[in-house]
Each structure stands twice: as C-alpha cells, then as structure tokens.
Amino acid sequence: MDINLAPQLDRRFAALADPVRRAILTRLAQGEATVGELGKPFGISQPAISKHLKVLEMAGLIEAGQAGAARPRRLKPEALRETEQWLAGLHALWVDSFDRLDAVLAQLQQPDPQG
Amino acid sequence: MSAQMPASDQSSTAPVFTIVRRFAAPRPLVWRAWTEAGLLGAWFGPKGAKTTVLSQDLRPGGRLHGRMEIAEHGVVHFRFVYREIAAPERLVWVHSFADAAGEVVSAPFLDAWPRELVTTVHFEEAAAATRVTLTSEPLGASAAEIAAFIDLMQGMEAGWGGGFETLDGLLAKLGG
Incomplete structure (x- = not known):
C-alpha cells in the first residue's frame, strides 16, 4: 500500500520487510562493517548482499564510508x-x-x- | 530462574505507539467526549490549537473532518475515517492530515510523518475513573517492520551510547 505512507518512510518500511536486511541493520547497529563482513554470517553470495545493501541505501538507512576500497557500511x-x-x-x-x-x-x- | 524473552520477540507484538491515561470521569462521559463533535473539538489538538469539527458521520466507514488553527503553522485540516465504534469500550479510526475538502494529504510541516495512522482507543472502567489506552500505527507498514525499526533505534542507542536521550525517555513513556 505505497500511497499510505510518505514516500521516504514507505521505502524505509519496505526495506525492513526482509529478515536478512533487518539482520544487516542489527549488525551495523554495533558498528560499521565491510560487505565481506556483512555477508559472512548469512552464507549468501556477495552480489546478493550488495543488492540488499543497495535497498538499504536507497531507503536512507545506511551509507558507505570513505575509508579505502572496502568502503565499510554504517547506519545513518x-x-x-x-x-x-x-x-x-x-x-x-x-x-x-x-x-x-x-x-x-x-x-x-x-x-x-x-x- | 525464568528464561528471558529476547527484546525483539517482545516488541514484535507491541504497537509502535502507546499512551495510557486515567481520566477522573465515568466511562460513558469519557466516551461522549471522544465521540461528540462539539466536545472533541474542545480538547483535541496540539498545545494552543483551536480545533473545530466541520462534519462527522459516526459509523464504521463514516468520516470526521476538522480544522485546527495552530499558532506556528496556521490552519491545518485533519480527518478520521471510523473503522469500529463499540460504545463505550473501543473506538478505531484511520487518522490523517487532510485538505479543506477532506482528502488525505501528507503532514504539512513534518517530512517523515506517516500519511495514515490506525488509531485504536480502549476505554476501561477503573473504579469511578476511566483508563484510556491509545495505540497508533502507520497504515501500510506491518507490525514486524515497525518493531524492527524500534529495535534498531534501541540497538543504536545501546551500541553508540549517548545522543539518544530523547528516545530513551520516549521509549520509557511508550513502554508504560
């Protein structure tokens, strides 16, 4: 029901609908982590993790840091x-x-x- | 020793917003104050607001349309679409900001305010008084998603320490 929420808020709740994404956020609540570190506990491929991270970024929930090539993700x-x-x-x-x-x-x- | 339920399991069933208040009046009177247009207008709204109920159709699917004059924001309209009217125990409506014609609009002065909030009010007799429990949840977001958000906020507070004192106080109140 997209029309029921302000657009940004709706994206945000939609991003939280997935248990893997919720787990990623829980992990990031403890501090920043690289894509590799985030993928490890779930045993899923890096492209799959990257896709989840993209959704979370679009929802304004996380951002990529500037530190080196690893660009660790952190909560916004x-x-x-x-x-x-x-x-x-x-x-x-x-x-x-x-x-x-x-x-x-x-x-x-x-x-x-x-x- | 009893097993402690993880916080996430507890909050996944809790509504996103709850407020409880005891009113020193018998339940039928409190019910009237929530459902009679003239009385509702006398109290509903933010601090300093002058509220007028423009129209009301008190039945499931019926609407209430009102206007509020708020010092720092001027005139804003709001509407209720009633879902459940079980006098004198339970009242449920979908709560939104509206335009002058009664159509839903986004919050006029807040970016991230849900467009529609399902608001549920329970009225319980407590001796000669009435205990009112009000819950509010964004329409269109599942309880699990909202609970995840609340958990996340709590997790950040625990992880980062400080900076979230307001939230801490808020959650303490909400948890009551």
Missing part, C-alpha cells in the same frame, strides 16, 4: 531520528490533548450552578 542516524521525531510528535499531540480533555471532563461534571 538521521533516518532513525526522523522516526523518533514523529513518535515524539505523536506523544506531544496526545499529551497536550489529554491535558485539555481533563479540563473538559471536569467542567462537564461540575454541579449545575442553578442547583
């Missing part, structure tokens, strides 16, 4: 901060709303001034 913290931001925004929206709802409910329960 910005991607995670964006997610953190909308979760924080959602939290703020409901906390602000609930504070006002408290007041509305108190008002509804006030005894009738006539009575």
Whole structure:
C-alpha cells in the first residue's frame, strides 16, 4: 500500500520487510562493517548482499564510508531520528490533548450552578 | 530462574505507539467526549490549537473532518475515517492530515510523518475513573517492520551510547 505512507518512510518500511536486511541493520547497529563482513554470517553470495545493501541505501538507512576500497557500511542516524521525531510528535499531540480533555471532563461534571 | 524473552520477540507484538491515561470521569462521559463533535473539538489538538469539527458521520466507514488553527503553522485540516465504534469500550479510526475538502494529504510541516495512522482507543472502567489506552500505527507498514525499526533505534542507542536521550525517555513513556 505505497500511497499510505510518505514516500521516504514507505521505502524505509519496505526495506525492513526482509529478515536478512533487518539482520544487516542489527549488525551495523554495533558498528560499521565491510560487505565481506556483512555477508559472512548469512552464507549468501556477495552480489546478493550488495543488492540488499543497495535497498538499504536507497531507503536512507545506511551509507558507505570513505575509508579505502572496502568502503565499510554504517547506519545513518538521521533516518532513525526522523522516526523518533514523529513518535515524539505523536506523544506531544496526545499529551497536550489529554491535558485539555481533563479540563473538559471536569467542567462537564461540575454541579449545575442553578442547583 | 525464568528464561528471558529476547527484546525483539517482545516488541514484535507491541504497537509502535502507546499512551495510557486515567481520566477522573465515568466511562460513558469519557466516551461522549471522544465521540461528540462539539466536545472533541474542545480538547483535541496540539498545545494552543483551536480545533473545530466541520462534519462527522459516526459509523464504521463514516468520516470526521476538522480544522485546527495552530499558532506556528496556521490552519491545518485533519480527518478520521471510523473503522469500529463499540460504545463505550473501543473506538478505531484511520487518522490523517487532510485538505479543506477532506482528502488525505501528507503532514504539512513534518517530512517523515506517516500519511495514515490506525488509531485504536480502549476505554476501561477503573473504579469511578476511566483508563484510556491509545495505540497508533502507520497504515501500510506491518507490525514486524515497525518493531524492527524500534529495535534498531534501541540497538543504536545501546551500541553508540549517548545522543539518544530523547528516545530513551520516549521509549520509557511508550513502554508504560
């Protein structure tokens, strides 16, 4: 359902749909790693790993470092901060709303001034 | 000693966003405040917002269309498309920003905000009060994908240390 999410966010969730890609990200959460290092635990070919890395790069989740020919991959913290931001925004929206709802409910329960 | 479930197994079933709050009012009154247009407009929205419900059709598939005046962003519209209305226990709707005609639009001032959020609210009686549990998940992303994202954020925080204090506080609140 591509239309349901903002395009970048949608790519991001789609990239996470694959268990190998999720495992790659979990590995990168511990620090940067080369393509060879990333492929080892999965026992899959380097072209297959490269394809997964490409999807993760397109989704803005990882980037390639500049260090030498190995160009180790690492997580892009910005991607995670964006997610953190909308979760924080959602939290703020409901906390602000609930504070006002408290007041509305108190008002509804006030005894009738006539009575 | 009991076996500890891995964090990933726990979060794979947890909704991406949860907030719980106890309101000092009986459940039927709390239900009214969430479902009557005039009352909802009196409280829903970010801090300082002036909210007006423009139209409401309170039935599954029906819509609510509203507008909010927010100091720093001007006028924004929003809509609910109701999925489930089980008075006075459970209310489910798909929540979006909208245009003046009620069509879904991307968040007007945030790049990475999901276009549609499935919002589920449970109302439970707690003595004379009401306990409200609200969850929200992006439509179109599976729970496993969202859980993976949350795990990843936690993993980064653990791995890199510092820099994610905000998230730490947030997750502590969400976990409540």
